[in-house]
Amino acid sequence: MVTLVAPTLSYCVVNTNGREYLLACLDAIERTHPAGVAREILVLDNASGDGSAEAVRARGGDVRLIALERRAGKAANDSTLMREAGGELCLLLNEDSELRPGAAAALLAALEADPRAGAAGARLLDSSGQPVPCAWRFPGVGTALAGALFLHRALTVQSGGSATRRADWAQSSALMVRREAAAAVGYMDPDFFVYYDECDFAKRLADAGWHSLFVPEAEAVHHDQLSTDLAKGLPRIVEFHRNRDLYMRKHHGATASVAVRLLTAWSYAVRAAVALVLPGHPARVYWAHARQALFPNRGESIRDRVRGVSPRP
Numbered sequence: 001m002v003t004l005v006a007p008t009l010s011y012c013v014v015n016t017n018g019r020e021y022l023l024a025c026l027d028a029i030e031r032t033h034p035a036g037v038a039r040e041i042l043v044l045d046n047a048s049g050d051g052s053a054e055a056v057r058a059r060g061g062d063v064r065l066i067a068l069e070r071r072a073g074k075a076a077n078d079s080t081l082m083r084e085a086g087g088e089l090c091l092l093l094n095e096d097s098e099l100r101p102g103a104a105a106a107l108l109a110a111l112e113a114d115p116r117a118g119a120a121g122a123r124l125l126d127s128s129g130q131p132v133p134c135a136w137r138f139p140g141v142g143t144a145l146a147g148a149l150f151l152h153r154a155l156t157v158q159s160g161g162s163a164t165r166r167a168d169w170a171q172s173s174a175l176m177v178r179r180e181a182a183a184a185v186g187y188m189d190p191d192f193f194v195y196y197d198e199c200d201f202a203k204r205l206a207d208a209g210w211h212s213l214f215v216p217e218a219e220a221v222h223h224d225q226l227s228t229d230l231a232k233g234l235p236r237i238v239e240f241h242r243n244r245d246l247y248m249r250k251h252h253g254a255t256a257s258v259a260v261r262l263l264t265a266w267s268y269a270v271r272a273a274v275a276l277v278l279p280g281h282p283a284r285v286y287w288a289h290a291r292q293a294l295f296p297n298r299g300e301s302i303r304d305r306v307r308g309v310s311p312r313p
Contacts, residue, residue, distance in 0.1 A: 118181030118210030121170025
């Protein structure tokens with residue numbers, strides 16, 4: 001008789017048209033998984049058109065594949081994976097995230113040492129191996145003012161230092177979540193199609209008495225797939241600012257939302273003006289951010305494009 005061991009850790013990977021990144025992500029899981037820890041690997045393929053699902057099937061192994069026929073948002077997909085997972089802990093990964101040795105073990109240890117921590121984020125590195133900001137204070141008028149005064153890195157970013165620390169929220173590109181805590185707050189809010197989904201999640205965890213951690217000992221490479229080409233990147237800019245505004249209205253109200261719009265638009269407008277005289281800086285991208293921050297409901301977002309909704313004037 002075979003006795004099935006319930007997994008302690010569920011790796012939860014969301015993939016959208018990232019076939020080669022996804023295969024590298026799965027290889028990294030295999031290389032870095034801590035010995036003696038029961039695991040499972042779940043991959044949700046978000047209606048990709050690049051053969052990603054077929055590649056996972058051909059790869060074999062113990063990966064459980066959930067293949068969607070219609071594309072959904074990041075928050076909804078992460079929630080689906082956490083609901084399907086059998087582990088006490090879920091390590092949420094983007095397809096373009098590669099765990100470094102010891103990362104999963106460090107995140108496990110951090111959550112085991114702190115029973116009221118609902119989530120723990122890894123230190124994220126860019127493709128060249130340099131650390132990038134990946135944990136922050138919750139958004140609000142104060143953090144927007146810090147951004148307008150160009151003090152964002154000093155006053156808002158919380159992903160510095162070499163010791164595990166509390167952070168308001170951490171990026172979900174490599175985020176370990178206590179499934180009990182996630183279930184207690186209803187997982188992630190699908191109204192956040194992409195961007196600010198993990199921020200809203202962390203805020204609801206905090207409101208329910210949990211907190212988040214930043215664990216610098218855990219490292220993951222997060223490959224930068226974004227483009228400065230406005231034709232490709234504008235829907236992402238629209239989605240980013242629309243969801244920031246959604247977060248503000250949900251947690252702080254309409255007046256604070258307007259204040260953040262104005263302060264954020266100002267900070268991007270200044271960057272755009274400076275970029276006009278500095279070579280190599282994307283002035284047009286900064287202007288697009290400034291306009292969108294001020295009028296977040298205009299334009300075509302990623303959600304609109306996926307669902308075939310006409311851009312808002």
